[in-house]
Amino acid sequence: MxxxxxxxxxxxxxxxxxxxxxxxxxxxxxxxxxxxxxxxxxxxSFFLTDQAGQAALNVGFENYAYLYESSAFRNSMKATALFVLYTVPVGILLSLFFALLANEKLKGIGFFRTIYASTMGISVAASSVIWLFLFHPSVGMFNRLLHVFNFPQIQWLLDPEWALISVSISTIWMNTGFSFLILLGGLQNIDEHLYESSRIDGAGYFYRLRRITLPMLSPTLFFIITISLINAFQTFGQIDILTKGGPSQSTNLIVYSIYREAFINYQFGTASAQAVVLFLFILIVTILQFKLGEKKVHYQ
The missing domain is CATH 1.20.5 (Single alpha-helices involved in coiled-coils or other helix-helix interfaces)
Structure with a gap:
């Protein structure tokens, strides 16, 4: 035994x-x-550090208290929240719209699928340089178009009221390719027999979209929303190239604020405290999304 x-x-x-x-x-x-x-x-995050980033003096929670009282940190959190609000919903809706178009069985649709997904093949640095020229106040394409239609020119990256919106536009363009490709894959995995049965019953396109497409696509949408939220909170490259946190700190997102605090001001303690706060914030948002959003996901 x-x-x-x-x-x-x-x-x-x-x-x-x-x-x-x-x-x-x-x-x-x-x-x-x-x-x-x-x-x-x-x-x-519990220490004051030297310029080499080594812990020098234990200050307990003083770094966190400093952040709580810092207007610059509050402004950074506000800018980050606005950036997420600008980029995530618009980016997902735009990607879903393109995916629905590209999922149609039309002649030559493969060309448009390639165009819509092409932003995946361009790095953040290269994309930011392109948008830097597009936003240029004198030779940029956007201001030239405004001039053609007799609209006043906009200081896209130099005006605090427009800078965050401008960076958001470029970020939406950069992220559309990935979201589009994932959503298109989700659409193509939906059983075609469901659509055939609904057509026999006389269901219209928007009824099928609401009753079949979106419920069957909800796991993919849930994944895209989660990834997009996390990526939006971690945005850095386009901020560094386009605005460097300006003007007037209007685009100083929290990840860029961490970079400036650590590698420009050499305050690694407060930078670490900001990183911990960002981690906790993303964790809370993700948990809330799983608690509230996953209830509406229909797994096959």
Missing amino acids: NAPSTLGLWRKSVNGRTALLYLLPSIILFSVFVFYPMFRTVYL
Whole structure:
């Protein structure tokens, strides 16, 4: 009786060690590039640091108290919230619209699918340089169009009222390709028999969209919304190239604020505190989304 039991435990132990061996490269990579930086950031958030980023003086929660009283940090959080509000809903609706168009069985639709997904192949740096020229106050295409129609010119990246909107427009364009491709894949996985049955029953396009397409696409939409929210909170590249947080700190999103605090002002303690606050904020938003949004997801 004991021999089979011992043999089973030995096999489980061998299988466990084998599984751990296969997982070891991933565990090492995650430890070096995810877990250690995360714990190091939390640790440094309780210290004042020197210019090398080494902990010099334990100040407890004073870095967090400083952020609570800092008008610059509150402005950064406000700008980040507005940026997310501008980019995520518009970007997802635009990608969904393009995906619905590209899902139609029309001659030459493959060309448009390629065009809609093409932004995936352009880096943030290259895209930002393109938009930098488009937004140029004197030679940019947008102001030239406004001039043709006798509208007043806009200082797109130099006016605090327009700078965040301008960066949001470029970000929506950059992210549309990825969202479009994922949504198109979700649309093409919907069973065609559902549409055929609804056509036989006399259902119109918008009825099918509301009763079949969106419910069947809801898992994909849920994924895209989650990814888009997290990416919007972590935006950095286009801010650094287009505005560098200006003008008047109107585009100083929290990730760029962390960069400035750490690598320009050499205040790694307060930068780490900002990073911890950002992590907690994203965590709360993601949990709320799973709690509230997943109820409306229809898994097949």
